[in-house]
Amino acid sequence: xxxxxxxxxxxxxxxxxxxxxxxxxxxxxxxxxxxxxxxxxxxxxxxxxxxxxxxxxxxxxxxxxxxxxxxxxxxxxxxxxxxxxxxxxxxxxxxxxxxxxxxxxxxxxxxxxxxxxxxxxxxxxxxxxxxxxxxxxxxxxxxxxxxxxxxxxxxxxxxxxxxxxxxxxxxxxxxxxxxxxxxxxxxxxxxxxxxxxxxxxxxxxxxxxxxxxxxxxxxxxxxxxxxxxxxxxxxxxxxxxxxxxxxxxxxxxxxxxxxxxxxxxxxxxxxxxxxx
Amino acid sequence: xxxxxxxxxxxxxxxxxxxxxxxxxxxxxxxxxxxxxxxxxxxxxxxxxxxxxxxxxxxxxxxxxxxxxxxxxxxxxxxxxxxxxxxxxxxxxxxxxxxxxxxxxxxxxxxxxxxxxxxxxxxxx
Numbered sequence: 001x002x003x004x005x006x007x008x009x010x011x012x013x014x015x016x017x018x019x020x021x022x023x024x025x026x027x028x029x030x031x032x033x034x035x036x037x038x039x040x041x042x043x044x045x046x047x048x049x050x051x052x053x054x055x056x057x058x059x060x061x062x063x064x065x066x067x068x069x070x071x072x073x074x075x076x077x078x079x080x081x082x083x084x085x086x087x088x089x090x091x092x093x094x095x096x097x098x099x100x101x102x103x104x105x106x107x108x109x110x111x112x113x114x115x116x117x118x119x120x121x122x123x124x125x126x127x128x129x130x131x132x133x134x135x136x137x138x139x140x141x142x143x144x145x146x147x148x149x150x151x152x153x154x155x156x157x158x159x160x161x162x163x164x165x166x167x168x169x170x171x172x173x174x175x176x177x178x179x180x181x182x183x184x185x186x187x188x189x190x191x192x193x194x195x196x197x198x199x200x201x202x203x204x205x206x207x208x209x210x211x212x213x214x215x216x217x218x219x220x221x222x223x224x225x226x227x228x229x230x231x232x233x234x235x236x237x238x239x240x241x242x243x244x245x246x247x248x249x250x251x252x253x254x255x256x257x258x259x260x261x262x263x264x265x266x267x268x269x270x271x272x273x274x275x276x
Numbered sequence: 277x278x279x280x281x282x283x284x285x286x287x288x289x290x291x292x293x294x295x296x297x298x299x300x301x302x303x304x305x306x307x308x309x310x311x312x313x314x315x316x317x318x319x320x321x322x323x324x325x326x327x328x329x330x331x332x333x334x335x336x337x338x339x340x341x342x343x344x345x346x347x348x349x350x351x352x353x354x355x356x357x358x359x360x361x362x363x364x365x366x367x368x369x370x371x372x373x374x375x376x377x378x379x380x381x382x383x384x385x386x387x388x389x390x391x392x393x394x395x396x397x398x399x400x401x
Contacts (some may be wrong), residue, residue, distance in 0.1 A: 028323070035394070127307050164319060167319035171315040171318075171320060172312060172315065172316040174315075174322055192279060192285055192321065193319070195324065212327070215284055220281075222280065222281070239359065251366065251367075252283070252287060253283060254279065254280070254281055254282065254283060254284055254285055274368075
């Protein structure tokens, strides 16, 4: 389990990004992390990865404090940042020099994923296009089989067929023993993969719920004929209204993550209150 | 697989599985795709497939043989028809009624057209 407790963080003490933040993440899930630009998504991920140090509180993974950066912690974590820099070696040499830091690294899995992504094993990584480099990192990160895999905007730079391959690869790589956190603005690329939603807004995690729980409580529809009193939030759409309403009839709609996100960040407390 | 906006993905996956069974695409005596294989094929979270399979188990369409996999139940087709009916009555019919109401179409007109439709498409039965 991954646990953040009483985390207070800011790059300067005068301007805090998080105050007393608490969060628990479970294994076997893919979390989608959403937040406005500057809300602190990447900073939250860096705290989890031990790349920055909290002013107060802590992040823990399998009992290890992230900020201690102990080997036992580092071998259970892989972080794929938005911007990546790969060395002037081939994908094969990269695995030879780096994989032994990760005891659960699966070489066969790594090469299978590279093949599926159409990335040549012998090309010099630093000379590949950004999209190709990203795919190498994704393949390597998944093959490490760490307990926690963090991906910041993984689909940025991927072409259309690669996005479908990315979804297929992630679907096959999730196990009960690992937790994947994906931070993204491209929610439509990933909306069939994410099973739980985290929303960061104004120094807090305002939402941490599975999509199943959300669908149980909120009905996402486009009908203007709904009972007005039950509508929690609505937004004009090209051909009418997109609505979120109280789910009375146990009808399970598909969660519209973009709409939910808009509702939450425009301070529609009724939505959050209804979910919590 | 392209998912529609108006229904939970696990229900759409359950319908997809049901369709494969009814159309005979999966042999009756062999196991159906594992959770992981179907998740990869449909590019969805394996937990969503687990939920779809649980739903189909509850509806007695498939059975879980521990350690082996999921198999098509004996009277799966009948069960699929039962819950497809529920699904139609719960989803498509209200939408249909809404249009009937908005466009001021009478039940009598629907009935006439339904008879005509059956005669045109299913007269040999």
